[in-house]
Amino acid sequence: MQRLIVLMVWVLTGCSVGHYEYSKEAQKRVDMTVTGIPTVLGLGTLGTTIPLTADYSLTAAHVAKFSLYRVKAWHPECDLAVVYHKNSEVNLPPTFRNSHIGDRVNLYGYSFISAMPVSSSGENLINTTLANSWNKAACVVVAANAGVVKGMSGGAVYNASDDTLAGVIVGYSDRINDNKSGKTLYKNVALYVPYARFESWLAQAVKS
Known part of the structure; x- marks a missing residue:
């Protein structure tokens, strides 16, 4: 398999990629948190x-840091963190299952633009590296052709087939290039850390 690298563009070309829409279901599955420093x-x-x-x-580390x-x-390698938060015990804990390339997934989070719960759907396209200040190269992420808007970071990715939790949204990219040829393989994709990358860590983090 050829080594792949993601070229990240966060808000330089906008604050979202793909299609997403208001979702009451998202409100049931995820929570919104305010990050940064509020102003007058x-x-x-x-x-x-x-x-x-x-x-x-569970959330993205870059969300946790500023929340x-x-x-x-x-997490030692991936953009993930477990935070203290009081939750209703209804439907807890969630059931996790690692997804596969080609599987359909549903994404849930909150929109920075509207502060409303939103969702999108798509297909897992490829496993790829994502090296930035929050992810080490060892943390392989999944790219999916689902919509993402700023604010959905830390949100949930569910397997469409059995409604199990497959991973955590960490961002999006305007393109994925082949590292050898430089050819663009996919455009405007969501990026998430799959359950396989944090299963053991999560079990220990919640247990200890």
Whole structure:
């Protein structure tokens, strides 16, 4: 298999990729958190968290760092963190299952633009590297042709076939290039950390 690399473009070309829409279902599955420093103008940034237990939630590390939640555990390689958060015990804990390339997935989070719960759907396209300040090269992520808007980071990716939790949204990219040829393989994709990359870490983080 050829080595692939993601070229990330966060908000330089906009704050979203693909199609997403308002979703009551997203409101049931994820929570909104305010990150950054609020101002008198109400400015700030939104992020998303995933309820895990009555006391903990899972989110992206870059959301946790700037949120008001206390962090329980940071993933050593991936853009993930477990934070302290009181959750309703209804439908907890979620059931996890690793997804596969070609599988359909549903994404849930909150929009920075509207501060409303949103969702999108798509297909897993490829596993790829993502090296930035929050992810080490060892943290392979999945690219899916689903819509993502700023604010959905830390949100949930569910397997469409059995409604199990497949991973955590960490961002999006305007393109994925082949590292050898430079050819663009996919455009405007969502990026998420798959369950396989954090299964052991999560079990230990919640248990300890």
